[in-house]
Amino acid sequence: MGNPVSCSPIKTGIIMAFALLSSVGTCAPVQARKAAGARRPAARCSRLAARAAAHKQELSATTPFDNFSFEPIREHQVSRAMTSRYFKDLDEYAECDVIIAGAGSAGLSCAYELSKHPDVKVAIIEQGVAPGGGAWLGGQLFSAMVVRKPAHNLLDELEVPYEDEGDFVVVKHASLFTSTLLSKVLKAPNVKLFNATAVEDLVVREDPVRGRYVGGAVTNWTLVSLNHDTQMCMDPNVLESKVMVSSTGHDGPMGASGVKRLQKLGMVSAVPGMSALDMNSAEDAVVNHTREVVPGMVICGMEVAELDGCPRMGPTFGAMFMSGQKAAHCALASLARQRAAAGPIELEFEARKEELIAAA
DSSP states (O other): OOOOOOOOHHHHHHHHHHHHHHHHHHHHHHHHHHHHHHHHHHHHHHHHHHHHHHHHHHHTOOOTTTTOOOOOOOHHHHHHHHHHHHHHHHHHTTEEEEEEEOOSHHHHHHHHHHTTOTTSOEEEEESSSSTTTTTTSOGGGOSOEEEETTTHHHHHHHTOOOEEOSSEEEESOHHHHHHHHHHHHHHOTTEEEEESEEEEEEEEEEETTTEEEEEEEEEEEHHHHTTTTTSOOOOOEEEEEEEEEEOOOSSSSSTTHHHHHHHHTTSSSOOOOOBSOOHHHHHHHHHHHOEEEETTEEEOTHHHHHHHTOBOOOSBOHHHHHHHHHHHHHHHHHHHHHHHHSOHHHHHHHHTHHHHHHHO
């Protein structure tokens, strides 16, 4: 092996000086760049913080509901406000002129027509929490509602807009019609809706003139009615009426309940159920067959089809409107016949009933 290379002191000094100069020349820019890089994230964070503060200020922009505060209330006040009014209504409508069982499109149309007669006291009993039946949507969960003419006249009366397709019209959303009709009915001073309440049975009486007739509704909370088999028996309540309009729809868990009960009581001979779909014949048949089927009970809507075997019409609603309106006039005619048949004593008692009861 050879000897290691040795450098003279002069050469060694030159090399060290060159290395020192090189390190000074290169490190200064690197250090500067590192310092600048450290400043850039800090500047970016500052900008982000400023943007966040501006966004927060935008979100906290003043609205009419800032620092909102309700008036004070006690829990017992809420309870008494609800229960006192409900039981006052139950007391007032324990005896009424017309009970409408079922608040679908036919039942609500009937109630609306009767609301034009403020001297007629009307109670609506609806088994569901939400009245309106199947009229919140068109067919197969679609939005639009198809109404064949001349039933569009009710839409005009209610000021519900529609598109005219010639022989029929289309409401852009069925809920627009149902909510409008429902609001009119609920505003009427002579109409009261009892929802989440089921008609479990009928009050049936008999006299020498009318024979067997319907005189009211046997009611219960719907949740109780649906659970009689799972709980102990819970007795019902009763509302009396001069006329009942049964508009409980086609066959179902509580559908066509009025005519089914009449059949069990032997007051109608058969309930064959609705026939297969035929729009053209179905709607005419349902309206034409709307009637007082037994003394004190009018049927309308799809319950007519269940009793008479009429075809179903599917997703067209005109017959429901007009059957309900016709049912109202059938009920008014029945009331008029009952007044005409009543003697002078009964009429005087009817006119002064509240005064005589209060005096007693």
